[in-house]
Structure formats: C-alpha cells, structure tokens
Amino acid sequence: MPKKALIVLLIFIFLTPLGLLAPGEAWGEWDISSWNVSKTWKSIAESFSNIWNAPLSDYNVPGWEKGILPYIGYIISAIVGVALVIIVTLVLGRIIARKS
Numbered sequence: 001m002p003k004k005a006l007i008v009l010l011i012f013i014f015l016t017p018l019g020l021l022a023p024g025e026a027w028g029e030w031d032i033s034s035w036n037v038s039k040t041w042k043s044i045a046e047s048f049s050n051i052w053n054a055p056l057s058d059y060n061v062p063g064w065e066k067g068i069l070p071y072i073g074y075i076i077s078a079i080v081g082v083a084l085v086i087i088v089t090l091v092l093g094r095i096i097a098r099k100s
Contacts, residue, residue: 009082013075013078014075016075019059032045055084056076060077061077
C-alpha cells in the first residue's frame with residue numbers, strides 16, 4: 001500500500017470518534033421499526049438481520065461504555081473493519097488472479 005494512502009487511511013481511522021459528537025442518529029443506523037415501508041419489507045429485513053452479527057456491536061468493545069473508552073472502541077472498530085476489508089480484498093484478488 002502506498003505511503004500516502006496509508007496516511008490518509010490512518011487519518012480517517014482516528015477521525016471516526018467524531019461520530020459520537022454528532023447529534024441524533026447516524027445515517028443507516030435506525031431501527032427497523034422506524035422504517036416507513038410496508039410490513040412485508042420490514043419482515044424481510046428482520047429475517048436478514050439474524051444472519052449477520054457485527055464483530056464489534058455498536059462500534060465498541062463490550063464493557064467500554066464510559067469515559068474515553070467509547071472513543072478508543074470506535075478507533076479499534078475502524079481498525080478491525082479496515083483490516084477485514086483489506087484481507088477480503090487480497091484473498092479475492094488472489095483467487096481471481098489464479099483463475100486468470
């Protein structure tokens with residue numbers, strides 16, 4: 001990974017806790033019950049919501065709800081997320097490269 005890209009990525013990772021300062025809910029983090037769609041769409045979404053559980057629920061480490069710990073949890077969550085995306089991308093890239 002180029003050095004400039006890594007620096008930009010690290011800046012974004014360390015800016016993630018700014019979301020804790022924003023008022024209201026983050027986009028896409030609302031509860032299914034608040035959706036303005038038919039019951040059919042809500043039931044489909046609820047059935048899919050049981051398939052996947054996030055590695056770090058609520059972008060935090062369990063038990064880190066007080067003081068500065070949620071901010072550190074956000075950073076850890078960002079690092080884990082970025083690492084997972086990079087690993088999956090590399091693995092898929094190698095699989096595709098072997099088939100070519």
